Amino acid sequence: MNSYTSNYNPYQQTSYGGNAAPDGGGFMQGGGFGSPGMGGSPGSGGRTRSANTLRPVTIKQILDAQQPHPDADFRIDNADIGQITFVAAIRNVSLQSTNVTFRMEDGTGLLEAKQWLDAGAEGAGGNKFEGWTDTYARVTGQLKSFGQRRHVSVSHIRQVTDMHEVLYHLLEATSVHLYFTRGPHQPTSANQAAAGAGGQQAYGHNPLDAQLAGYNLSPALRQIMAVIHAAPDTNEGIHVRNLVQMCPPGLVPDMGEAIEQLMGEGLLYTTIDDEHVKSTVQT
Structure with missing residues (x-):
């Protein structure tokens, strides 16, 4: 991970991502930006639909997300978000009795992601995440806020072994950002x-x-x-x-x-x- 760290550049290049290691997008079939899975047109994205969407984002977008009031959905690019996914490097893994906290960064920002443990599950927590520090992972979950601090409540996390996925995610997050800010692509x-x-x-x-x-x-x-x-x-x-x-x-x-x-x-x-x-x- 030395090359990643040496090229690290603090987070201020664009609204959707920096110029360091990109935070790859989907590697998911179907549901690309502008498809029914995205939910809504540019500038929209009602509350009833946001929970059914999965949006690729960067950490900077997560940190910059707007929340009109405490009970409202978070919004990115003026569109409500439900489930989000991002790819980032894990810098620290902290195991508590109730959750595992991942300290993650993607070249656009730093963020904590928390996976809550099922106390009744065999081997809950365990050694599953040993060796994950300084590797890339894809996180899927929901943005939460507690005590003025934001984190992602993890519903799924897996290691990323193909660096093409890291690059792909940045491209997908950028494409979705452009869709919501500039409208659907108009063919030349x-x-x-x-x-x-x-x-x-x-x-x-x-x-x-x-x-x-x-x-x-x-x-x-x-x-x-x-x-x-x-x-x-x-x-x-x-x-x-x-x-x-x-x-x-x-x-x-x-x-x-x-x-x-x-x-x-x-x-x-x-x-x-x-x-x-x-x-x-x-x-």
Whole structure:
């Protein structure tokens, strides 16, 4: 854990995470951000739904969570939270008669997580957490506050052995933060083209559509033009092979014939060879 500690940087980079070791996200199937499992639209998230959500967060987000009054749900990004999950390094494990307290940090903040012990369970507490100090773990639970101090009441904790999960969690927590603060992701023209959103309707608000308004092009040809304009703008243009890969399968029966039609309309021309084409349309 020396590399983690040496790169440690106190917690002030962003509202959703710092620039040290990230606090990985789900590694969970289904229920990504924006799915029904997230519960609610940006800026909403009613109390009746928050208990059924599982939100990936960083420790800084937990510490910054708002609680309008003592009986209210905690809120992050103006949305109520129920169950939360985070990934962090365990810096200390303290075993008491009723609970195990984990001192955890993820490069964005420090927090205690408490797992209450079932006194009647065989081997409750025991040696289960020996050797967990200075390892990563994923925690799932609920944010609690007692005596002006916050902690997470743990419903599940497990060690993280794949460092990809640590990185993944930061990305997922960031994605969810952006969903609630900026709204659902709006596909760009390139994504729409690649996903098969065809025709004038798909590009009605795109400058390219206005430029092509005077041409009698099929939806498929308009889509090809959109893909070409979404590709990096270079002097060589786009290779036909790359164009085929970027277009939805089966968009046109013959890409070569489609290119010939567009060249016939004066919309495309070849550059360094017959396999590279570039648009004549300025947007």
